[in-house]
Amino acid sequence: MxxxxxxxxxxxxxxxxxxxxxxxxxxxxxxxxxxxxxxxxxxxxxxxxxxxxxxxxxxxxxxxxxxxxxxxxxxxxxxxxxxxxxxxxxxxxxxxxxxxxxxxxxxxxxxxxxxxxxxxxxxxxxxxxxxxxxxxxxxxxxxxxxxxxxxxxYGYLYPKKTEGRRVVLPAKSKLIAWVISNWNEDHARVKYYHQLSQYVHIDVYGKYHQSLQNSSVVLTVSSYKFYLAFENSQHVDYITEKLWRNALMSSTVPIVLGPSRANYEQYIPPGSFIHVNDFSTPKKLAEHLLFLDKNGSRYQKYFDWKRRYSVHLAxxxxxxxxxxxxxxxxxxxxxxxxxxxxxxxx
Incomplete structure (x- = not known):
């Protein structure tokens, strides 16, 4: 009724x-x-x-x-x-x-x-x-x-009309970038940054840190090989513009700290990102990043997705x-x- x-x-x-x-x-x-x-x-x-x-x-x-x-x-x-x-x-x-x-x-x-x-x-x-x-x-x-x-x-990948033959990346002269405005020493992302930065240099942008080039995240980050796509809190499906815009739209390999790897793989291909949980310690992760920095062919594989997909930012x-x-x-x-x-x- x-x-x-x-x-x-x-x-x-x-x-x-x-x-x-x-x-x-x-x-x-x-x-x-x-x-x-x-x-x-x-x-x-x-x-x-x-x-x-x-x-x-x-x-x-x-x-x-x-x-x-x-x-x-x-x-x-x-x-x-x-x-x-x-x-x-x-x-x-x-x-x-x-x-x-x-x-x-x-x-x-x-x-x-x-x-x-x-x-x-x-x-x-x-x-x-x-x-x-x-x-x-x-x-x-x-x-x-x-x-x-x-x-x-916050974003998603959608198929291109035609698959590309090769991926051309922006010139990359720097290693790791991170953009953060809400700095909180109690956050897991800040704690992990402190540990990782003991073994590899990280350029930090945002409030109280370096200024972005022309106030553009994409323009700034695109010259880096890796980006810390660290969420401010860790919850299922909570994957924000830190991945979609800051990393993927900048043609930079995202190093993610958020929900599980399996959850990320519901949104992006498994070989397109690095999860902090893939390594037993921040030192092991740093060693892997330095290896990729010297091995262009292995680094390039992280961008195979760009031949088939484009990024939609909400x-x-x-x-x-x-x-x-x-x-x-x-x-x-x-x-x-x-x-x-x-x-x-x-």
Whole structure:
């Protein structure tokens, strides 16, 4: 009975929105899959206008909201931060960092039965708190976790149209780089850096350290052979721009400290990176890096992936917004809620 009511309400709302906010729409394309597999949200066979309300601009920074059709060929979407559209919005995106566990900041008006509240968070569990208060509040999750309702990784590899014959790398005259702004002596990444730097030189950039060349991470790091893609905390699937932009887009071999090697291999080929856990001690890792520095053919093999794949770096924040619209267009009227948000995310 409840599902039938949801369908009727959703259909009635769609008709009303089409009359009020008519615009040209087209069928959704298949989503691009990151390596080796991204959860498919699905393809809508009957495009309809969808209003997605952004409850807060993330971190309070107002940004331009462009059209999903122009950006990602996802037609029939209207993104807005105007809360007057709340009663007719099929989805409301609520950024956890701005909510900060304060349920009084949630919409005060009763949620329409056709509407889905989307919990959006790209921080790790270490830097997320107060979720116990949000159990039973949200309908969907959107995060970097692969089992989110809307899977939104920081980046992914996608196949090139044609496989390249050889890989040409930028000129590399330096060994190891690291870019870090949040320096904390208690973090595992800082502790490992101190140990590794006893055996090999590492150039450090960021706050309180060297300045980036032309304020560009990619321009700076591309002249190095290796990059410390160390996450600020270690959790399953928490693989950020430190890998995708800082290392891979810079054509530099990433040395990773984060989740397990097996978890990384769900995103990138096993021979494309070095995991700190591959070596019993930081000294052993340093010895391997110095060996690769002198052995060009072995070093070059770390870039075999570049013949077959390109890097997609997530576009925050328009890409998550448009993914929500895509999800709404292909969703069924299940009217579910997330009863265990805290235990799921932690």
């Amino acid at each position: 409840r599902k039938r009511l949801c369908r009727r309400l959703s259909l009635a709302l769609s008709v009303a929105i089409l009359l009020s906010f008519y615009k040209s729409v087209q069928e959704l394309p298949q989503v691009i899959l990151p390596y080796p597999l991204q959860k498919r949200i699905g393809v809508s066979k009957t495009p309809a206008s969808v209003i997605v309300l952004i409850w807060w601009y993330p971190f309070g920074k107002k940004t331009n909201i462009r059209d999903c059709d122009t950006l990602y060929n996802i037609g029939g979407c209207r993104l807005t931060a105007n809360r007057q559209f709340y009663p007719v919005s099929q989805a409301v995106i609520i950024h956890d960092r701005d909510l900060a566990g304060n349920v009084s900041q949630l919409p005060a008006v009763r949620r329409p039965s056709f509407q889905r509240w989307v919990w959006m968070n790209f921080e790790s569990p270490t830097h997320t708190s107060g979720l116990e208060k949000l159990n039973g509040v949200f309908n969907w999750t959107m995060s970097y976790k692969r089992d989110s309702d809307i899977f939104m990784p 576009n925050f924040w328009e890409e998550p917004y448009c993914k929500v619209c895509q999800a709404v267009k292909s969703a069924k009227a299940d009217c579910k809620t997330i009863s265990n948000l805290a235990s799921w995310f932690q």
